[in-house]
Amino acid sequence: MTWRRHGWWVPALLVVAVLGWWYLGHGQPVASPAQRAADAAALRDPALIARGEYLATAGDCAACHTARDGQRYAGGRSLGTPFGDVPAPNITPDPDTGIGQWSFDDFWRALHEGKGRRGELLYPVFSYTSFTKVSRDDALAIFAYLKSLPPVQRPDTALGLEFPYNVRSSLVAWRALYFKPGEYRPDPTKSEQWNRGAYLVQGLGHCNECHSTRDSLGGIEQDRHLTGGQIPQLDWYAPDLSTQAGGGLDGWRAQDIVDLLKTGQSAKGTAFGPMADVVRLSTQHLRDADLQAVAVYLQSLPPRAPAAAVPFVQAASHAQGGKLYAQHCADCHGKDGRGVAGTYPPLDGNTSVTEPTGINAIRSVLLGGFAPATAGNPQPYSMPPFAQQLNDEDVAAVVGYIRQSWSNQAAAVQPADVGTYRNTPVD
Structure with a gap:
């Protein structure tokens, strides 16, 4: 929101x-x-x-x-x-x-x-x-x-x-x-490593500022800690950070989190959009011990309650989207959507693909995907933009296809959604 x-x-x-x-x-x-x-x-x-x-x-x-x-x-x-x-x-x-x-x-x-x-x-x-x-x-x-x-x-x-x-x-x-001012107070029931991760995530890292829902007055909903949200004015969706059942990082290992923060790329996905800048300017420079602490804390976030059951309805443009995917995407991301480890990110089960709004996938298709260059991955592969090759109907079709193929069962997107984000500034 x-x-x-x-x-x-x-x-x-x-x-x-x-x-x-x-x-x-x-x-x-x-x-x-x-x-x-x-x-x-x-x-x-x-x-x-x-x-x-x-x-x-x-x-x-x-x-x-x-x-x-x-x-x-x-x-x-x-x-x-x-x-x-x-x-x-x-x-x-x-x-x-x-x-x-x-x-x-x-x-x-x-x-x-x-x-x-x-x-x-x-x-x-x-x-x-x-x-x-x-x-x-x-x-x-x-x-x-x-x-x-x-x-x-x-x-x-x-x-x-x-x-x-x-x-x-x-x-x-x-x-x-x-707003309630107050320094971080360690939780005596948790480990020193967990408390260090909580301090970095809640305080210096200010992760909640993007990864939580805001209301109409711009305030963060306090009961929605790190549950994901649309970033104001940037039109990217920052995912839920729980690795437990129902979380946005469901199934991520601690090493997956560390890899993404250190290099911009992990077995589960790649940092694009605003997160690419966070990795480039900030997290790649953190000590391994601090990255491990962040991962330990994120892995302790609770499971998320399942969303209200909505009948899965496959988009009418699914077949068209499949043809476009085979033509433009499959060479890198694979027919099975699993990508190539260490090179091209998977689309199957990728939280950035299946996030609630579809914004991230739309903008990646339109603008391309540019992972950050880091010390651990100095020459990352990038995805070319398709804004000039595909019209709004085509983009909606291929995005709908990847959001509804393999194990993905997210809602389709509409051509009007694509038109909205086609003209959104990059920064």
Whole structure:
């Protein structure tokens, strides 16, 4: 389910705002003078800076805070939401346009409480709803790394939100509904490895921000943790991450998860779309121990309740889709849809093929599939785009065919769906 633009009736939310008003003036206490002095001294520690670089990579900070062809961490990228565009700020230590005048208390407040240097409420396109779980020590390391970067002067671009979304005080109500600050607390009943994986997935990795359903106000449904969802404005579907029965990664082994995060490719599938960038910029650089911890945590996610039974109805275009598949797809993905191990991903049982919306398969056929180049797979095979060769009816037919062949029993897609996503921007 995507965010949808519904009228936000501000007077109705004022009732909730009254409940959340306390939040404006109250938060976590700042550090003591002695602690602030210790923090300032620690910022110059090369070991802390190196750890901060690793943690910033784990958090994929550069992905949002770097404009296309821009200088790393200098901001300028416009982040689209259903409510308008929010520019990612410059987080290099430039004193005028970056975080050069920020103290660690300021940075901790932004990460942990979602508040800016002057106490302003930050828009949740900055994933403080997840980053609040980051530990103080890790936050200090990330801040030390950012402060060590060369300063880049680049003023923020204008906020692109429409009224009433451009009124920051309205965020009081949103936060009362969707945000509870607090560091990650280890579960004493779980192993150290499980807790490390939970910390990375829930906090720094902020996986829930894409892999969960959002409601009409852009809030994450709390009872739908990592159950999959359509990524706002990007029009890709981030799958359910449970490996148990009914999950989006049903049947995935821990090694399959590690392989995909490390190389962009596994025996079960390949990272395309936004996930390819996550692998390229972030997860391929993580230590094997951290990747294993993530896999252990994901494998502990519960089974999913079966969806309401819907009679399987094969698309009328199935035969046409089979002919198109044989002509354009079978040479790589095989007549049986099993692909070629280590080269071409399988389509049979592939969660990206059978996800609820059909978006991923449609966009892959239209735009092609481009796996990330990684140290473990420096020259991945890519799938060519077919937008110029196939019309909407043909794309719907072949996508319907792969979603309803072999063991796949997903719903067919319509030509109108293809037309919608044919003109969707890539980024």
